Amino acid sequence: xxxxxxxxxxxxxxxxxxxxxxxxxxxxxxxxxxxxxxxxxxxxxxxxxxxxxxxxxxxxxxxxxxxxxxxxxxxxxxxxxxxxxxxxxxxxxxxxxxxxxxxxxxxxxxxxxxxxxxxxxxxxxxxxxxxxxxxxxxxxxxxxxxxxxxxxxxxxxxxxxxxxxxxxxxxxxxxxxxxxxxxxxxxxxxxxxxxxxxxxxxxxxxxxxxxxxxxxxxxxxxxxxxxxxxxxxxxxxxxxxxxxxxxxxxxxxxxxxxxxxxxxxxxxxxxxxxxxxxxxxxxxxxxxxxxxxxxxxxxxxxxxxxxxxxxxxxxxxxxxxxxxxxxxxxxxxxxxxxxxxxxxxxxxxxxxxxxxxxxxxxxxxxxxxxxxxxxxxxxxxxxxxxxxxxxxxxxxxxxxxxxxxxxxxxxxxxxxxxxxxxxxxxxxxxxxxxxxxxxxxxxxxxxxxxxxxxxxxxxxxxxxxxxxxxxxxxxxxxxxxxxxxxxxx
Numbered sequence: 147x148x149x150x151x152x153x154x155x156x157x158x159x160x161x162x163x164x165x166x167x168x169x170x171x172x173x174x175x176x177x178x179x180x181x182x183x184x185x186x187x188x189x190x191x192x193x194x195x196x197x198x199x200x201x202x203x204x205x206x207x208x209x210x211x212x213x214x215x216x217x218x219x220x221x222x223x224x225x226x227x228x229x230x231x232x233x234x235x236x237x238x239x240x241x242x243x244x245x246x247x248x249x250x251x252x253x254x255x256x257x258x259x260x261x262x263x264x265x266x267x268x269x270x271x272x273x274x275x276x277x278x279x280x281x282x283x284x285x286x287x288x289x290x291x292x293x294x295x296x297x298x299x300x301x302x303x304x305x306x307x308x309x310x311x312x313x314x315x316x317x318x319x320x321x322x323x324x325x326x327x328x329x330x331x332x333x334x335x336x337x338x339x340x341x342x343x344x345x346x347x348x349x350x351x352x353x354x355x356x357x358x359x360x361x362x363x364x365x366x367x368x369x370x371x372x373x374x375x376x377x378x379x380x381x382x383x384x385x386x387x388x389x390x391x392x393x394x395x396x397x398x399x400x401x402x403x404x405x406x407x408x409x410x411x412x413x414x415x416x417x418x419x420x421x422x423x424x425x426x427x428x429x430x431x432x433x434x435x436x437x438x439x440x441x442x443x444x445x446x447x448x449x450x451x452x453x454x455x456x457x458x459x460x461x462x463x464x465x466x467x468x469x470x471x472x473x474x475x476x477x478x479x480x481x482x483x484x485x486x487x488x489x490x491x492x493x494x495x496x497x498x499x500x501x502x503x504x505x506x507x508x509x510x511x512x513x514x515x516x517x518x519x520x521x522x523x524x525x526x527x528x529x530x531x532x533x534x535x536x537x538x539x540x541x542x543x544x545x546x547x548x549x550x551x552x553x554x555x556x557x558x559x560x561x562x563x564x565x566x567x568x569x570x571x572x573x574x575x576x577x578x579x580x581x582x583x584x585x586x587x588x589x590x591x592x593x594x595x596x597x598x599x600x601x602x603x604x605x606x607x608x609x610x611x612x613x614x615x616x617x618x619x620x621x622x623x624x625x626x627x628x629x630x631x632x633x634x635x
Contacts, residue, residue, distance in 0.1 A: 153271040155329045160264035162322035163227055165287040166315050167257045170234070172295025172427065174199075176442045177308040184308065185243040197361045198247045202254020203545055204353040209346060210259040211538030212398045214266055215335035223263045224326050230256030231319030238312035265537035269525050270333065275612060293453035293510075296431060296446030304443050344390040345398035352383030356546060363553035367560065399535050399542075403528065409536065411603035412524025413543045415476060418597035419483075419516065420544050421551030425590045426487060426509075428552045429559065433583050434502075436571040438495065451503045455510025456517075463518035468613045471606035472519030479516025480601055483509050484594035491584040495576060516601075523609040551593065559586045 174195065182192045214222040233253035240246035302310040359377035366373050391397040404410045427449070434445040463475055486509040493502060528536045562585040563570060568578030606613070 168291035176299030206258030226259035234315035300443030348387035355380030414600035420547035424548035425551035452510035459514035482512035
């Protein structure tokens, strides 16, 4: 490892952690029916296996930026790995639905810190002109892990047991922990200061309320009093959070980061693209299993080509970035993705599985083309000291967006099934169910179209420092600057 540049060690460790955390978000869904049977649990209990994890993420993602800056990114990242890996082992040993929910909440503590702290480490280790290359690396697990979840989960549940979907995290976590302890360098921000308690309380409570409202909207509908009440509370608390952060001398998440045009534009693209991605990943397995009769494993294999598409274009996007620029790549990628999503309205009971796989391949390729420049350009104007807070904000936006996308398509699907007098999974109403799915695919496409509009706000001129192939002295990494200062002393 002595011959490997430090930045690539950081990248390798982060990819391990990111893959594990994102894989867990989709692999668990496949096992929910088996978990309900094993624990004799009702629908509410099963929902909290997912909801408890999401709420825990919502609380700890905003906190992660300050914790990493205050106590050190290496120490915080290792704490997150230990927590997530240990909780995964405990989940596999659960003896009741209550214990499983509790261990899922513990998992969320680790998962909520892994991605934002790891992202901060990555962007501090790589100079500006290499952000596109590292963004291509991050994009792969970002898409491959969620797409692999249904395949791997379907196989493990079908041929082993639900325990295996949690145990699979343990060896991955141990490998990442070993390399983190041995090779990562510690970094703290002197300006971190004390914890911004008002910001933490308002931010955690507001985000948790919003995530809970969105998680319930899929089954209750947006007009439900519980959904509306928690949604309104979440928005009010978020408003209080923004007001508190604007007054704070050392805010937990500095909302002034959105003064940067690229950071604002990038997060808008992220929100709508993540909502569309999360919505389709939720929607398509329902169509394949309930209306086309595929098993969870067969369904996962049908959607997996999306991950292959990302692998095929992520590296290409990294190479094109310096010559084409982030704006055009994002617009073209999101446009192709929107067209591919709209093409799903042609799916019916007689559609060949390979046609669906080809659409997923195209959609994955389009996402790879768009997400690499998105991650590189969003942080282009952010300074090294702001990276921890910026990555936490970026992770918050992505989490809320995914929850919003799932809630929106679930609500639309429910409404359109009622409109077409169809019951999902009932052969007698299959034609109506397909029409309901088609209507929902149109809504998912419209979300992607909004992402295209947001991409027009991206400025190649402002992102120029991330596009140059030569690295001036102002583009030294944070660790290189620290080593220069130590040598001077």
